[in-house]
Structures are given as structure tokens and as C-alpha cells.
Amino acid sequence: MGIMQFMDRAAPLALDPAIALLGNEEQGLAIDFTAMRGFIRDRVTGANNWLGDPNAKLTYASPSAKWIWNAFGVLSSGTTLRCDHNPASLDSSVTPLNSLGIGAGAVVNKSIVLASGAFTYPVGEVVRITDAADITKWILGRVVSWTAGTKTLVIAGYAASAPYVSASSWKVIVALGIRVESQRTNLFTESYFRNGISDAPVRSNVTASSFPKLGNNTGLAFAADGLQAYAYKVFALTAGTIYTLSIFVEMDDGLGPPLFGSDAASAASNDFGLNIDGTSNQNLSNVVQNLGGGLYRVSYTRTATASGSNIGVIRAAANRQRAFRISGFQLEVGGFATSYIPTTTAQVTRAADKVTLPVTAFPYSSSVSVLTQDIRPLPGAIAGDTVGIWSGTNANILSGYQQNGSAAVMTARAAGAGVFTQSLGNPPANAFFRTAVRYQVGNAAGIVTSRSLVSPAMAIMPSGLTELVLGGQSLAASPNYWIRNLRYIPRAASDTELQAWAA
Numbered sequence: 001m002g003i004m005q006f007m008d009r010a011a012p013l014a015l016d017p018a019i020a021l022l023g024n025e026e027q028g029l030a031i032d033f034t035a036m037r038g039f040i041r042d043r044v045t046g047a048n049n050w051l052g053d054p055n056a057k058l059t060y061a062s063p064s065a066k067w068i069w070n071a072f073g074v075l076s077s078g079t080t081l082r083c084d085h086n087p088a089s090l091d092s093s094v095t096p097l098n099s100l101g102i103g104a105g106a107v108v109n110k111s112i113v114l115a116s117g118a119f120t121y122p123v124g125e126v127v128r129i130t131d132a133a134d135i136t137k138w139i140l141g142r143v144v145s146w147t148a149g150t151k152t153l154v155i156a157g158y159a160a161s162a163p164y165v166s167a168s169s170w171k172v173i174v175a176l177g178i179r180v181e182s183q184r185t186n187l188f189t190e191s192y193f194r195n196g197i198s199d200a201p202v203r204s205n206v207t208a209s210s211f212p213k214l215g216n217n218t219g220l221a222f223a224a225d226g227l228q229a230y231a232y233k234v235f236a237l238t239a240g241t242i243y244t245l246s247i248f249v250e251m252d253d254g255l256g257p258p259l260f261g262s263d264a265a266s267a268a269s270n271d272f273g274l275n276i277d278g279t280s281n282q283n284l285s286n287v288v289q290n291l292g293g294g295l296y297r298v299s300y301t302r303t304a305t306a307s308g309s310n311i312g313v314i315r316a317a318a319n320r321q322r323a324f325r326i327s328g329f330q331l332e333v334g335g336f337a338t339s340y341i342p343t344t345t346a347q348v349t350r351a352a353d354k355v356t357l358p359v360t361a362f363p364y365s366s367s368v369s370v371l372t373q374d375i376r377p378l379p380g381a382i383a384g385d386t387v388g389i390w391s392g393t394n395a396n397i398l399s400g401y402q403q404n405g406s407a408a409v410m411t412a413r414a415a416g417a418g419v420f421t422q423s424l425g426n427p428p429a430n431a432f433f434r435t436a437v438r439y440q441v442g443n444a445a446g447i448v449t450s451r452s453l454v455s456p457a458m459a460i461m462p463s464g465l466t467e468l469v470l471g472g473q474s475l476a477a478s479p480n481y482w483i484r485n486l487r488y489i490p491r492a493a494s495d496t497e498l499q500a501w502a503a
Contacts, residue, residue: 017126017142018051021487027363028489029468031058033178033482034126040362059356109144114151121146121153129155177376177482178355179339180386180471185349186341187331188233188311192216194344197231202310205229211327213295214248216342219327222272224252228317230275232310235331237277239304245274245311246299246337248291248328257296258324260286266316271324273316274300277309287337297328299337336378338480355470359389365490366463368440369398372501374484376432377402386481389465389488391415396462398439402427402481408448410437414462420444422458425451432484436501440492447502453495 018039021030027043031054038054050057112129121127125143141157190199196208200220205227211219222229237243249258251271260283261269270283282302289297313326328340341350373387388399394413401409408427412420424446427433437446444458470483487501 016051017485021485022489025489025491027491028487029357029362030485030487032126032485034484042363044363057357057361060354109154109156110141111152111154114153120148127153127155177374177484178470179378180353180355180481180483181338181350181378182384182480183350183352184332184334184338184341185347186343187235187333187347188329189343189345189347191329191341191343192218192327193220193329194218199233200231200312201234202232202312203230206231209325211248211250211325213250214327214340216327219248219325221325222313222315222323224321224323226317226321228315230310230312230314231326232275232312232314233329233331235309235311237304237306237309237311239306241333242301242303242335243276244299244301244332244334244337245276246297246328246330246332246340247274247313247326248340249296249298250294250325251296252323252325254294255322257288257290258298258322259320260284260288265314266318268318268320270319271315271322272319273314274298274312275309275314276300276302276311277304277306297337297340301335336480353471357468359465359467362468362488363490364389364465364488366465367461368438368443368490368492370436370438370487370489370491370493370498371398371400372434372436372487372498373400374432374434374486375402376482376484377430378480378482385411385471386483387468387470387486389468391462391464391466396464398462398465400435400437402435408433408435408451410435410439410444410446410456412439412458412460412462414460415464417460417462420456420458420460422446422454422456424448424454427451434502436493436498438493438498443492445495445498447498449502453499455495 016037017032017035018030018037021032022028022039022041025041027041029040031038033054036053036055038050038052038057040048040050042048121143123143123145127141127143129141141155144154144156146153192211192214193199193208194216196218197203197206197220200206205225206220206222206229209219209221210217220231251258258271259269260271261267263282263284265273265283273283274286282300285300287299291297311331312329328342330337330340332338339350341348369389371387375386385399385401388397390397390399393415396415397411397413399411401407401411406426408424410422410424422444424435425448427435427448428450433449435446435448438444439458439461441458441461445453445455447453468488470486
């Protein structure tokens with residue numbers, strides 16, 4: 001894809017991704033969620049042209065109980081949805097919202113050598129480089145090249161009069177986009193053990209502990225003392241229902257993540273086990289997420305076979321003896337862990353993510369609409385609409401429907417006039433992909449990355465559409481995705497253009 005991926009027909013503007021997405025269009029809307037930049041160009045009223053932070057235009061309905069991992073730190077609460085990053089960092093500093101760097105000089109390439117190179121940095125990726133010793137110093141740019149052997153990363157960004165990042169302590173954050181999730185409930189109360197060991201009603205050989213990296217600063221500790229230890233919460237499960245248990249853990253020795261080498265609960269190759277309805281014998285199925293800074297999230301999914309049980313963490317006497325601390329317990333219905341939902345005295349439900357923008361805020365055409373998006377499914381992503389234009393109801397909508405690795409669909413539903421739907425083929429699984437679709441009666445077309453363009457016979461066009469919407473069209477059908485960027489163009493872009501945008 002290369003550094004040109006956001007340039008389209010406007011090479012000189014490549015360093016401002018939102019402008020570059022729109023290219024030389026006379027009018028349209030473009031938002032790059034990896035750099036948090038939006039751009040609106042209006043052919044008729046040029047004074048309405050706009051460039052800046054999407055938060056100034058979009059309306060976010062992200063619940064206050066959700067923890068949002070973003071490219072500029074962590075928001076522990078609030079209603080502003082920002083960008084995810086990976087590997088995650090728990091920096092909570094307030095940083096500028098400029099796009100590519102914080103200098104005002106010419107565009108230059110900066111070469112840095114990293115202390116470690118466990119991750120791959122694709123050409124064209126948006127990254128934030130911070131000084132690990134001073135997280136207020138940072139540069140945001142695009143990857144020009146990555147050489148794994150020498151751990152050399154070259155990024156393009158604006159030149160500055162003074163260095164913003166120390167050459168001795170680089171930290172790299174890869175921006176992944178805006179996160180869209182379905183509604184979920186944390187079925188546990190007192191998720192972070194704020195009252196100490198009493199918040200684990202069934203327990204043995206555990207003590208109250210600090211846990212500052214999660215933000216609430218409370219958790220439980222397991223000592224390396226050769227004794228069996230466990231911390232359980234009690235919840236009445238429903239037999240036949242799929243549950244996912246997730247916890248946050250810090251290993252006190254700092255020697256890497258918790259290890260699970262056997263499905264046998266008491267095996268010496270396991271650090272501990274997660275228990276749902278009395279079973280912790282599927283340790284090889286545990287999903288371990290490295291959040292950076294020695295913090296890990298471990299999750300375990302199981303179909304319940306009992307109507308009630310003790311649920312939590314057990315460390316057998318025969319397990320590997322490593323001291324560790326835990327917090328952030330979450331039990332949810334579904335086959336994968338979603339964003340952490342802190343609780344105290346009651347369960348908390350996080351609403352489906354929903355982001356909207358009225359069609360009156362950007363150049364919009366009721367007769368032809370082109371939508372493109374660059375998205376990546378999260379682990380366990382489900383089927384659902386990622387972006388659409390609607391009138392507040394799924395019965396009257398233009399939408400893009402995705403399912404990780406198995407479906408990409410363009411849909412039009414016109415109230416009282418029927419439904420048009422067309423499969424674009426299967427997108428790549430567990431990877432970034434793009435879709436580009438043209439909605440126009442008698443001239444529809446669509447394409448998804450790695451598939452051929454399709455030109456279906458579209459005979460209906462919904463009327464009275466009022467807003468652009470990302471996620472949240474229904475509680476059950478909001479997918480588990482990052483949306484990296486999107487583009488809306490109110491003209492009949494050519495087949496060649498659609499193919500280029502989905503490449």
C-alpha cells in the first residue's frame with residue numbers, strides 16, 4: 001500500500017490525511033480516525049470548508065462507564081470516543097490534537113532506532129512516537145520504512161525547531177482507529193475489589209493490593225508461596241449460554257506475560273487458571289493481550305454447563321510460582337472480551353457505540369452517494385453495520401455491513417419500497433481491509449479489498465435520510481471493529497476510482 005495510501009489524487013497533501021482522503025474532490029467529507037483529523041469541502045459555500053478534530057463535528061454516544069483506549073492516552077470515563085492504539089499504553093497525559101507532529105516546518109523523514117522490535121510497522125501506518133521518560137513529548141507521523149533487523153523506524157512528519165522526543169527512550173504507539181462495539185453488560189459487581197478481599201466472596205490465600213495501572217488502584221495479590229490460592233466471584237450462570245471472563249494482571253517479576261502451557265489445571269507450565277462453572281482445564285484457549293508497561297488482560301470463553309458456580313482465578317500449588325496481582329474482573333455474555341466496564345455495587349451495561357453527523361453538516365446528495373471505509377475487525381468481531389446514512393431507523397438506510405473474514409455487503413432499505421442488498425465477497429480475515437460503494441439507482445457498484453468490483457441492479461433509493469451513522473444502528477448488530485477512516489462523496493465516482501480506494 002505504501003506511503004501513498006492516503007494520497008489518492010492529491011500527492012502534495014499526503015501529510016494531512018483527512019485532506020488527502022478527499023483528494024481533489026470539489027466537495028465531500030473525509031475523516032481519518034488514526035490521526036483524528038476531519039475535512040469538509042463544500043463546492044457552493046466555500047466558507048463552510050472545515051479542517052480539524054472530528055470531535056468538533058461528530059456526536060458521540062459512548063457511555064460514561066466505558067474505558068476507551070486511545071492514541072493520546074486513556075479516557076477512564078466520558079462521552080468522547082477516540083482512537084485505539086496497539087500496543088496499548090496507559091499514559092493519561094493531555095496532549096495536543098494536531099495531526100502530524102507538532103512542528104510547523106517542512107515535511108521531513110525522521111529515522112529512529114528502537115530498543116525492541118517485537119511489532120511490525122507497515123508502510124503508511126500512523127504512529128505516535130513518545131519519550132518514555134516524558135510522555136508530553138511526542139511526534140505523530142506515517143511510517144516510511146521499518147527494518148526489523150536493525151529495529152530502525154523511519155517516519156514522515158513536520159520538522160520542528162527543537163526535538164520533542166529523546167533519542168534514548170523511544171516508545172511507539174500504532175493508531176488503529178475509532179472503536180465500535182456492541183452493547184455488553186459486566187455481570188460482576190465490585191470489578192476492581194475496592195473493598196479488598198471481601199469483594200471476592202470465595203477466596204483463599206489472597207490479600208488486598210494496589211493496582212495503579214488500571215486507574216482504580218485496587219486489586220488482589222497472589223504470593224509465590226507454594227500454596228493453592230483462588231479468588232472467585234459468585235454468579236448464577238445459565239446453562240448453554242456462552243460467557244467470557246476477563247481479568248487484568250501484573251506479574252510481579254516483570255519477566256513477561258502470564259504463561260499457560262497445559263489444559264491441565266495443576267500443570268507446572270501454567271501460572272494460574274481462569275475458572276467458569278468449575279472448569280479451568282482449557283488454559284491453552286486463554287487469550288492474552290499485552291497492554292504495555294507490564295499490564296496484561298487475560299480472557300477465557302466457555303459455554304456454561306451448570307446453572308451457577310464460582311468464577312474467577314485459581315493458582316494451584318503445583319502451578320509455576322510467580323507472584324502476581326489481579327483486578328478488573330469482567331464477565332459478559334458473548335464469545336469474546338469487549339472493553340473493560342468498571343463496576344461498584346451494581347452491574348453496568350455499556351450501550352452500543354454510536355457516532356452521528358447530520359447530512360446538513362456536509363455536502364450530501366439524495367440521488368447518489370459514495371462511501372468508502374478502511375476498517376479492521378477486533379478479535380471475535382461479529383456481523384453488523386459499520387457505517388451508513390439513515391433516517392434514524394434501519395428500515396430506511398444506506399449501509400455497509402461487514403463480518404470478519406466472511407462477508408462484506410452493501411445494503412439499501414427504502415421504507416415501504418423494499419430492500420436492496422449485494423454481497424461484495426469475503427474480506428480478508430483478521431486484517432485491515434477497505435470497502436468502496438456507489439449507491440445510485442441503475443448505476444450501483446461496490447468492492448472490498450482483494451475482491452472484484454460488482455455492479456448490481458439497484459432499483460430503490462431511500463429518501464429522507466438525515467444523518468451519517470457509525471455503529472449503533474441496533475444493539476445486537478453493532479460490530480466489534482476499528483474504523484480507521486471514511487470518505488463520503490456526493491457524486492458518481494467511477495469504477496476505476498472505487499477500485500483504487502479499495503486496493
